[in-house]
Structures are given as C-alpha cells and as structure tokens.
Amino acid sequence: MADKSRSQSTISGCGMFVAHLPAGYILSKLVIKRDAVYRRWLLGVALVCSVLPDMDLAYFYLVDQRRHAHHGYITHTPAFWLAISAVLSLGLLACRKRDWLIFVAIGLLAIFLHLIMDTVAADIRWLYPFSDRSFNLVEVPALYQPWYLNFVFHWTSWIEVAICLLAASVFGWECLRAKQGQDKYSPPPTSQ
Ligand SMILES: [Zn+2]
Numbered sequence: 755m756a757d758k759s760r761s762q763s764t765i766s767g768c769g770m771f772v773a774h775l776p777a778g779y780i781l782s783k784l785v786i787k788r789d790a791v792y793r794r795w796l797l798g799v800a801l802v803c804s805v806l807p808d809m810d811l812a813y814f815y816l817v818d819q820r821r822h823a824h825h826g827y828i829t830h831t832p833a834f835w836l837a838i839s840a841v842l843s844l845g846l847l848a849c850r851k852r853d854w855l856i857f858v859a860i861g862l863l864a865i866f867l868h869l870i871m872d873t874v875a876a877d878i879r880w881l882y883p884f885s886d887r888s889f890n891l892v893e894v895p896a897l898y899q900p901w902y903l904n905f906v907f908h909w910t911s912w913i914e915v916a917i918c919l920l921a922a923s924v925f926g927w928e929c930l931r932a933k934q935g936q937d938k939y940s941p942p943p944t945s946q
Pocket residue numbers: 769807808830868872
C-alpha cells in the first residue's frame with residue numbers, strides 16, 4: 755500500500771479507465787438472483803452506480819479547471835456514499851418502502867467496487883473524515899506524454915482488459931442462453 759507522499763516520477767489521478775461498467779455488470783450477475791422481483795431495475799441501478807462516482811469529472815473539467823485530482827473529491831470517499839445511503843434508507847423506511855432497500859444495497863455495493871478498483875492506481879481517502887491519508891496499491895511511473903499513456907502502457911491496464919473480456923463473455927453467454935430458451939419454447943415450423 756503506497757503512501758500519499760510520492761515523488762515527481764510517479765503520477766496519480768486516473769484509476770480505472772473503462773472497466774467500471776463491465777465490473778458493475780459482472781457484480782450484478784453475481785449478486786442479483788435470476789428470479790428477483792425487480793431484476794432489470796436492480797441491474798440498471800448496479801450499472802449506473804458502478805460509474806456514479808466519476809460523475810464528478812464534470813466538476814473537475816467545468817468548475818475546478820483540472821486543478822485537483824477528482825479522486826480527491828468527497829465524491830470519491832466511502833463516507834460520502836455511506837451517508838447518502840443512510841439518508842436514502844431512512845427515507846425509504848419512513849415511507850414504508852422496505853422492499854426498495856435492496857436498491858440502496860446494490861447501489862452501495864457497486865459504488866464500493868468502483869472505489870476499490872480506483873484504489874489500484876489512484877489515491878482514495880478510505881478513512882475520510884477521520885483521516886486525509888489516501889491509499890493506492892500501485893505507483894504508476896510518469897514515463898510518457900500525454901499523461902494517460904502512462905496508464906495505458908502500465909501492467910494494471912491488463913486488469914481492465916481482463917475485466918472487459920470477462921464481462922463480454924458473461925454477456926455473450928447470457929444472450930446464448932436466452933436464445934436457446936426462446937428456441938425451446940417456440941413452436942416447431944409447420945410443414946407445407
Ligand atoms: Zn472513479
């Protein structure tokens with residue numbers, strides 16, 4: 755686990771590029787039962803929440819003018835999403851919508867998966883607000899320009915490729931099963 759005090763020869767601020775959504779899809783396949791009542795809606799919430807923390811990129815580009823790494827924003831801290839989830843849960847309980855708590859649970863799970871994946875190569879403040887110390891697993895050396903090539907050429911990008919391939923395989927398998935299910939229940943062609 756790397757400390758946040760880093761040398762000039764390493765960079766931070768990217769985390770994962772493209773694997774968040776595929777990872778959210780794999781997560782949904784692991785935790786949502788096939789006969790779940792709100793299955794499609796749960797899948798939708800898992801996919802949206804798997805990329806939700808990165809919505810702060812709008813603030814990063816439009817307001818902050820790229821002055822601070824967006825992984826340092828409060829939207830990339832577990833405490834922020836725990837607080838939001840607590841408020842939503844209390845609201846649902848107050849409205850007697852206990853069944854809908856499953857949406858909060860799967861959303862929070864997808865967001866934590868996002869933060870765990872970002873922790874591979876970006877600084878995430880897991881202990882905020884108790885500590886401002888940030889954590890990451892791997893220091894990415896600054897060798898190339900533009901900056902994102904450092905992440906593309908680093909071995910951690912293979913984790914992203916593997917996640918994307920796995921998600922594509924699961925999706926393909928699901929489509930195949932669905933088609934086989936349709937063929938099974940469709941009537942045989944009538945002979946002339
Ligand atoms: Zn992120």
